[in-house]
Amino acid sequence: GQNIDQPTEMTATEGAIVQINCTYQTSGFNGLFWYQQHAGEAPTFLSYNVLDGLEEKGRFSSFLSRSKGYSYLLLKELQMKDSASYLCAVMDSNYQLIWGAGTKLIIKP
Amino acid sequence: DAGITQSPRYKITETGRQVTLMCHQTWSHSYMFWYRQDLGHGLRLIYYSAAADITDKGEVPDGYVVSRSKTENFPLTLESATRSQTSVYFCASSGTENSPLHFGNGTRLTVT
Numbered sequence: 675g676q677n678i679d680q681p682t683e684m685t686a687t688e689g690a691i692v693q694i695n696c697t698y699q700t701s702g703f704n705g706l707f708w709y710q711q712h713a714g715e716a717p718t719f720l721s722y723n724v725l726d727g728l729e730e731k732g733r734f735s736s737f738l739s740r741s742k743g744y745s746y747l748l749l750k751e752l753q754m755k756d757s758a759s760y761l762c763a764v765m766d767s768n769y770q771l772i773w774g775a776g777t778k779l780i781i782k783p
Numbered sequence: 784d785a786g787i788t789q790s791p792r793y794k795i796t797e798t799g800r801q802v803t804l805m806c807h808q809t810w811s812h813s814y815m816f817w818y819r820q821d822l823g824h825g826l827r828l829i830y831y832s833a834a835a836d837i838t839d840k841g842e843v844p845d846g847y848v849v850s851r852s853k854t855e856n857f858p859l860t861l862e863s864a865t866r867s868q869t870s871v872y873f874c875a876s877s878g879t880e881n882s883p884l885h886f887g888n889g890t891r892l893t894v895t
Contacts, residue, residue: 704881705881707884709884715888716888716889717826717873717886718886719883719884719885761825761826763825765881769880769881770828771828771884773825773827775824776825
Protein backbone atom coordinates (compact mmCIF):
# COMPACT_ATOMS: atom_id res chain seq x y z
CA GLY A 675 0.00 0.00 0.00
CA GLN A 676 0.93 3.65 -0.20
CA ASN A 677 2.11 5.32 2.96
CA ILE A 678 3.39 8.66 4.20
CA ASP A 679 4.99 8.90 7.65
CA GLN A 680 5.70 12.07 9.56
CA PRO A 681 5.95 12.76 13.30
CA THR A 682 2.68 13.59 14.99
CA GLU A 683 3.98 16.51 17.03
CA MET A 684 7.17 18.48 17.54
CA THR A 685 8.12 21.28 19.90
CA ALA A 686 10.74 23.96 19.25
CA THR A 687 11.85 27.29 20.67
CA GLU A 688 11.34 30.69 19.11
CA GLY A 689 14.41 31.71 17.11
CA ALA A 690 15.66 28.13 16.73
CA ILE A 691 15.73 25.74 13.76
CA VAL A 692 13.47 22.70 13.36
CA GLN A 693 13.48 19.87 10.83
CA ILE A 694 10.27 17.99 10.06
CA ASN A 695 10.84 14.65 8.38
CA CYS A 696 8.62 12.82 5.94
CA THR A 697 9.18 9.31 4.60
CA TYR A 698 7.07 7.79 1.89
CA GLN A 699 6.30 4.60 0.03
CA THR A 700 4.20 5.19 -3.05
CA SER A 701 3.46 3.69 -6.43
CA GLY A 702 5.66 5.94 -8.50
CA PHE A 703 6.61 9.51 -7.83
CA ASN A 704 5.66 12.78 -9.49
CA GLY A 705 6.66 15.24 -6.81
CA LEU A 706 6.41 15.99 -3.11
CA PHE A 707 4.54 18.93 -1.60
CA TRP A 708 4.66 20.60 1.78
CA TYR A 709 1.67 22.57 3.07
CA GLN A 710 1.19 24.65 6.19
CA GLN A 711 -2.11 24.58 8.04
CA HIS A 712 -2.90 26.88 10.95
CA ALA A 713 -5.55 25.65 13.37
CA GLY A 714 -9.03 26.17 11.97
CA GLU A 715 -7.75 27.28 8.58
CA ALA A 716 -7.14 25.78 5.16
CA PRO A 717 -3.80 24.30 4.09
CA THR A 718 -1.56 26.66 2.15
CA PHE A 719 1.21 25.61 -0.24
CA LEU A 720 4.81 25.92 0.97
CA SER A 721 7.06 23.99 -1.38
CA TYR A 722 7.35 21.46 -4.17
CA ASN A 723 10.25 19.07 -4.84
CA VAL A 724 10.47 16.78 -7.82
CA LEU A 725 14.26 16.46 -8.16
CA ASP A 726 16.73 15.48 -5.46
CA GLY A 727 18.23 18.27 -3.46
CA LEU A 728 17.41 21.33 -1.45
CA GLU A 729 14.92 24.04 -2.38
CA GLU A 730 15.23 27.23 -0.36
CA LYS A 731 12.51 29.81 0.06
CA GLY A 732 13.31 32.42 2.67
CA ARG A 733 13.25 30.89 6.15
CA PHE A 734 11.85 27.63 4.79
CA SER A 735 13.78 24.94 2.89
CA SER A 736 12.69 21.55 1.65
CA PHE A 737 14.92 18.61 0.82
CA LEU A 738 14.21 15.49 -1.22
CA SER A 739 15.96 12.16 -1.68
CA ARG A 740 13.97 10.00 -4.08
CA SER A 741 16.23 6.97 -3.63
CA LYS A 742 15.56 7.00 0.13
CA GLY A 743 11.90 7.99 -0.10
CA TYR A 744 12.64 10.86 2.23
CA SER A 745 12.04 14.56 2.53
CA TYR A 746 12.38 17.16 5.22
CA LEU A 747 11.12 20.66 5.77
CA LEU A 748 13.58 22.95 7.54
CA LEU A 749 12.30 26.05 9.30
CA LYS A 750 14.87 28.61 10.45
CA GLU A 751 14.58 31.56 12.83
CA LEU A 752 11.33 30.21 14.18
CA GLN A 753 8.57 32.67 14.93
CA MET A 754 5.46 32.16 17.03
CA LYS A 755 3.37 32.40 13.85
CA ASP A 756 5.07 29.22 12.60
CA SER A 757 3.00 27.25 15.11
CA ALA A 758 0.88 25.16 12.77
CA SER A 759 0.53 21.72 11.27
CA TYR A 760 2.80 20.82 8.38
CA LEU A 761 1.44 18.40 5.82
CA CYS A 762 3.59 16.26 3.54
CA ALA A 763 1.96 14.97 0.34
CA VAL A 764 3.38 12.82 -2.45
CA MET A 765 2.02 12.62 -5.98
CA ASP A 766 2.07 9.05 -7.26
CA SER A 767 2.41 7.72 -10.79
CA ASN A 768 -1.30 8.38 -11.45
CA TYR A 769 -0.96 11.99 -10.28
CA GLN A 770 -2.95 11.19 -7.16
CA LEU A 771 -1.87 12.98 -3.99
CA ILE A 772 -1.13 10.79 -0.98
CA TRP A 773 -1.25 12.79 2.25
CA GLY A 774 0.53 12.32 5.54
CA ALA A 775 -1.46 12.92 8.73
CA GLY A 776 0.53 16.09 9.42
CA THR A 777 3.03 17.25 12.04
CA LYS A 778 1.80 19.69 14.66
CA LEU A 779 4.60 22.14 15.42
CA ILE A 780 4.45 23.94 18.76
CA ILE A 781 6.70 26.97 19.19
CA LYS A 782 7.58 28.02 22.72
CA PRO A 783 8.90 31.47 23.63
CA ASP B 784 -11.52 38.91 -6.07
CA ALA B 785 -10.09 35.79 -7.64
CA GLY B 786 -10.09 32.78 -5.41
CA ILE B 787 -11.92 29.73 -4.23
CA THR B 788 -14.88 30.05 -1.91
CA GLN B 789 -16.89 27.49 -0.02
CA SER B 790 -20.32 27.83 1.51
CA PRO B 791 -21.60 27.49 4.09
CA ARG B 792 -18.68 27.81 6.56
CA TYR B 793 -20.62 25.96 9.23
CA LYS B 794 -23.57 23.59 8.92
CA ILE B 795 -25.49 21.49 11.41
CA THR B 796 -27.88 18.92 10.00
CA GLU B 797 -29.77 15.87 11.18
CA THR B 798 -29.14 12.26 10.29
CA GLY B 799 -30.91 11.33 7.08
CA ARG B 800 -31.11 14.85 5.66
CA GLN B 801 -29.66 15.81 2.31
CA VAL B 802 -27.11 18.58 2.41
CA THR B 803 -25.10 20.29 -0.34
CA LEU B 804 -21.78 21.99 0.14
CA MET B 805 -20.89 24.58 -2.46
CA CYS B 806 -17.51 25.37 -4.02
CA HIS B 807 -16.78 28.13 -6.52
CA GLN B 808 -13.45 29.14 -8.05
CA THR B 809 -12.65 32.10 -10.27
CA TRP B 810 -9.31 30.96 -11.75
CA SER B 811 -10.84 28.72 -14.43
CA HIS B 812 -8.76 25.87 -13.00
CA SER B 813 -9.38 22.56 -14.71
CA TYR B 814 -8.98 20.38 -11.62
CA MET B 815 -11.19 20.51 -8.57
CA PHE B 816 -11.20 18.29 -5.50
CA TRP B 817 -13.23 17.56 -2.39
CA TYR B 818 -11.44 16.41 0.75
CA ARG B 819 -12.51 15.64 4.26
CA GLN B 820 -10.24 16.16 7.23
CA ASP B 821 -10.67 14.32 10.50
CA LEU B 822 -8.47 14.16 13.58
CA GLY B 823 -5.87 11.44 13.25
CA HIS B 824 -6.26 11.19 9.50
CA GLY B 825 -4.60 12.99 6.68
CA LEU B 826 -6.72 14.72 4.10
CA ARG B 827 -8.86 12.09 2.40
CA LEU B 828 -10.06 12.57 -1.14
CA ILE B 829 -13.78 12.14 -1.69
CA TYR B 830 -14.17 13.06 -5.36
CA TYR B 831 -12.27 14.99 -7.98
CA SER B 832 -12.87 16.44 -11.39
CA ALA B 833 -10.43 17.00 -14.24
CA ALA B 834 -12.82 19.20 -16.25
CA ALA B 835 -16.46 20.10 -16.60
CA ASP B 836 -18.65 16.98 -16.84
CA ILE B 837 -15.77 14.71 -15.79
CA THR B 838 -15.74 13.40 -12.22
CA ASP B 839 -13.99 10.50 -10.51
CA LYS B 840 -14.16 8.78 -7.17
CA GLY B 841 -11.44 9.28 -4.62
CA GLU B 842 -10.55 7.28 -1.55
CA VAL B 843 -13.83 7.73 0.40
CA PRO B 844 -16.72 8.39 -2.05
CA ASP B 845 -19.51 6.37 -0.40
CA GLY B 846 -22.48 8.50 0.64
CA TYR B 847 -21.42 11.48 -1.48
CA VAL B 848 -22.42 12.75 -4.91
CA VAL B 849 -20.77 15.46 -7.03
CA SER B 850 -21.49 17.24 -10.26
CA ARG B 851 -19.58 19.67 -12.42
CA SER B 852 -21.74 21.24 -15.05
CA LYS B 853 -19.62 24.42 -15.11
CA THR B 854 -15.85 24.72 -14.74
CA GLU B 855 -16.12 27.10 -11.80
CA ASN B 856 -18.53 25.13 -9.61
CA PHE B 857 -18.12 21.77 -7.92
CA PRO B 858 -20.90 21.07 -5.39
CA LEU B 859 -20.74 18.11 -3.01
CA THR B 860 -24.00 16.50 -1.88
CA LEU B 861 -24.52 14.18 1.05
CA GLU B 862 -27.63 12.31 -0.02
CA SER B 863 -28.59 11.03 3.44
CA ALA B 864 -26.25 12.40 6.09
CA THR B 865 -24.81 10.09 8.73
CA ARG B 866 -22.94 10.94 11.95
CA SER B 867 -19.76 9.49 10.44
CA GLN B 868 -19.87 12.31 7.90
CA THR B 869 -19.31 14.89 10.62
CA SER B 870 -16.06 16.45 9.46
CA VAL B 871 -14.34 19.47 7.98
CA TYR B 872 -14.70 19.52 4.22
CA PHE B 873 -12.22 21.29 1.97
CA CYS B 874 -12.63 22.09 -1.68
CA ALA B 875 -9.46 22.68 -3.69
CA SER B 876 -8.49 23.51 -7.26
CA SER B 877 -5.38 23.38 -9.42
CA GLY B 878 -4.53 24.48 -12.91
CA THR B 879 -2.75 21.30 -13.97
CA GLU B 880 -2.57 17.77 -12.61
CA ASN B 881 0.73 18.34 -10.78
CA SER B 882 0.49 21.99 -9.73
CA PRO B 883 -0.12 22.99 -6.09
CA LEU B 884 -3.63 22.91 -4.73
CA HIS B 885 -5.46 26.06 -3.70
CA PHE B 886 -7.87 25.35 -0.87
CA GLY B 887 -11.13 26.98 0.09
CA ASN B 888 -11.67 27.96 3.73
CA GLY B 889 -13.54 24.79 4.51
CA THR B 890 -17.00 23.82 5.70
CA ARG B 891 -17.38 22.44 9.20
CA LEU B 892 -20.29 19.99 9.04
CA THR B 893 -21.92 18.44 12.09
CA VAL B 894 -24.47 15.66 11.68
CA THR B 895 -26.60 15.11 14.78
